[in-house]
Amino acid sequence: MKVFITGGTSGIGLALAIKYLDQGYKVGVCGRDLSKVPTAVIEKYNNNLSLFQVDVTSREELKSSIAKFAEGRLDILIASAGISIPHKKTLPDFDRAHAIINTNVLGLLNSFEAALEVMLPNKGGKLVAIASVAGMIGVPRAAAYCASKAAVIKFCESLTVDLLPKGINVITIAPGFIDTPLTQQNNHPLPFVIDSSTAAEKIYVAIENNIPLYIFPIPMKILIYFLYFLPRWLYRRFMMFIQWGGES
Ligand SMILES: NC(=O)c1ccc[n+]([C@@H]2O[C@H](COP(=O)([O-])OP(=O)(O)OC[C@H]3O[C@@H](n4cnc5c(N)ncnc54)[C@H](OP(=O)(O)O)[C@@H]3O)[C@@H](O)[C@H]2O)c1
Structure with missing residues (x-):
């Protein structure tokens, strides 16, 4: 069985x-900086682990890396590559927003496209998107990140219907806070x-x-549905009241 993981x-x-x-x-992993993969992991799994230095925004490079790894068979593609650039100001930073949308949205499209080239002829496979609970609400000072994850959630919601008759399962994962280098750059609490x-x-x-859509952990799922269903005027008041770790 073969799985390819972007941002692995x-x-x-x-x-x-x-x-x-x-x-x-057999696991294929890609990222821009392969030196991040711990040596102990490379040594332990040497036979079954393949590393590809590729940026998910490079459509053709990603396609050839996935094709090379798959050699005609790919069971699971997990699109985990993503960025969240901390932004403390309330005014949008459009350079950061472009970078976030490029990686989190276009990178995922490129990953799914490349995987489908292998999966469709085989009439089977799983496409997995690592989205976020942030895609279900508009978190202050994280507009581009939330928009990118909302795009991923809705893109996959459509595909989960479109691709099932072709034998492809589309699975969206919406995690709450996970302790990783991405969240370690934040200066606000991580409930x-x-x-x-x-x-x-x-x-x-x-x-x-x-x-089709897995939201976890459960306390975060409850909180996010509560915020999602609040009337928007009340949501705005609530979010203005808590105002995590930022400047105006
Ligand atoms: N941590 C959380 O609380 C949390 C919650 C919800 C959702 N998520 C989502 O989970 C995913 C993984 O995040 P993480 O928390 O594991 O963060 P992370 O430790 O920073 O990992 C991000 C991964 O994405 C890769 N990456 C970033 N830009 C890339 C690009 N242009 N091309 C190829 N690879 C790229 C990074 O590798 P290189 O630097 O080597 O390129 C790294 O392997 C992201 O999509 C994130 O939005 C995280």
């Missing part, structure tokens, strides 16, 4: 790579935070069970 050099992607390697899968290997266990089970 660190955090959730790396934890998932280790989980699948432990299950005996209900969990570690990356616990997250990988939960994501693995959700993928096994083909859950």
Whole structure:
């Protein structure tokens, strides 16, 4: 069995790579900086782990890396590559916004496209998107990140219907806070935070069970649905009241 993980050099992607390697899968991992992958992991899983230095925004490079890894067979593609650039000001920073949308949205499109070229002829496979609970609400000072994850959630919601008759399961994962280098750059509290290997266990089970949208951990799921269903004027008041770690 073969799984390719974008953004597998660190955090959730790396934890998932280790989980699948432990299950005996052949795992392909990509990132821009392969030196992030711990030497101990490379040495332990040498035979089953393939590393590809590729930026997910490079459509053709990603396509050729995935094709090279798959050699005609790919069971699971996990699009975990993503960035969240901390932004303390209330005014939007459009350079950061472009970078976030490029990686989180276009990078995911490129990953799915490349994987489908292998999966469709085989009439089977799973496309997994690591979105975020941030895609369900507009978090202050994280507009581009929230927009990028909302785009991913809705893109996958459509595909989960479109691709099922072709034998392709589309699975969206919406985690709350996970302790990774991405969240370690934040200066605000991380409610209900969990570690990356616990997250990988939960994501693995959700993928096994083909859950179309998996939101976790449960306390964050309850909080996010509460915020999602609040009348928007009340949501705005609530968010202006808490105003985490920023400047105006
Ligand atoms: N941590 C959380 O609380 C949390 C919550 C919800 C959702 N998420 C999502 O989970 C995913 C993984 O995040 P993480 O927390 O594990 O963060 P992370 O530790 O910073 O990992 C991000 C990964 O993405 C890769 N990456 C970034 N830009 C890339 C690009 N242009 N091309 C290829 N690879 C790229 C990084 O590798 P290189 O630097 O080597 O390129 C790294 O492997 C992201 O999509 C994030 O939005 C995280």
